Amino acid sequence: MKKNINVWLIKRDSKNYDHRYKSLLDHSEQKKAASMISVRQRIRFVEVRAKLRWILAGYLRVDAKTLVFTQTEHGKPFLPGFPDCHFNVSHSGDYIAIAVTDFGEVGIDIEQVKQKPDFYPLVKRCFSEVEQCYWMELPESQKCYEFYRFWTRKEAFVKATGRGIALGLNQCVISPDDLSNMLNVPDDYGPEKDWRLFDMDCPEGLSGAIAIRGSNFKIKSKSWY
Secondary structure (H helix, E strand, C coil), X not given: CCEEEEEEEEECCCCCCXXXXXXXXXXXXXXXXXXXXXXXXXXXXXXXXXXXXXXXXXXXXXXXXXXXXXXXXXXXXXXXCCCCCEEEEEEECCEEEEEEECCCCXXXXXXXXXXXXXXXXXXXXXXXXXXXXXXXXXXXXXXHHHHHHHHHHHHHHHHHHCCHHHHCHXXXXXXXXXXXXXXXXXXXHCCHHHEEEEECCCCCCEEEEEEEECCCEEEEEEEEC
């Protein structure tokens, strides 16, 4: 029987502080929001956390206000009361992405696609040698698009592990011949064949990817616009 990965793409709707969202947050979340100097960051944090609570509560069939979050040693949030609930969040520009599953560690990343004057310094620092060679040989017209396809996959993978970019993006190698497969992962997270990477279905100007450890599953895409 196939397992599901539920992937939500949400368009942000609050340009101003929304007290409906704030009411869902617990004391520690509200305190964190209040400590943010940037009003824009505060508004975004409150909306992202409130919508994460709504979505998780729907799957777990509990009141969103009752969910208690904590963090791993490296800062990845989880629900100690629901150890089988795996989730991850990303946000960029006007969008929020949330992945939820009950069978394995999952990571998600979205990025606004922006043409940069020179991608090469980032490619040199964050791509492995085999990835660099592949990217350098691409036509100029494809380099921006392919950069973000690799970047979001790498970010999704390191977020799934809970380590984030400190794990070393150049140590997490994606197969240029099949972008759903890893060629190399750090020793603590292998073997490579256990991991799968996927593109998200995103609107123009946005790139997104999902990383999951597991097999025999189905991705169910959902939107909240």
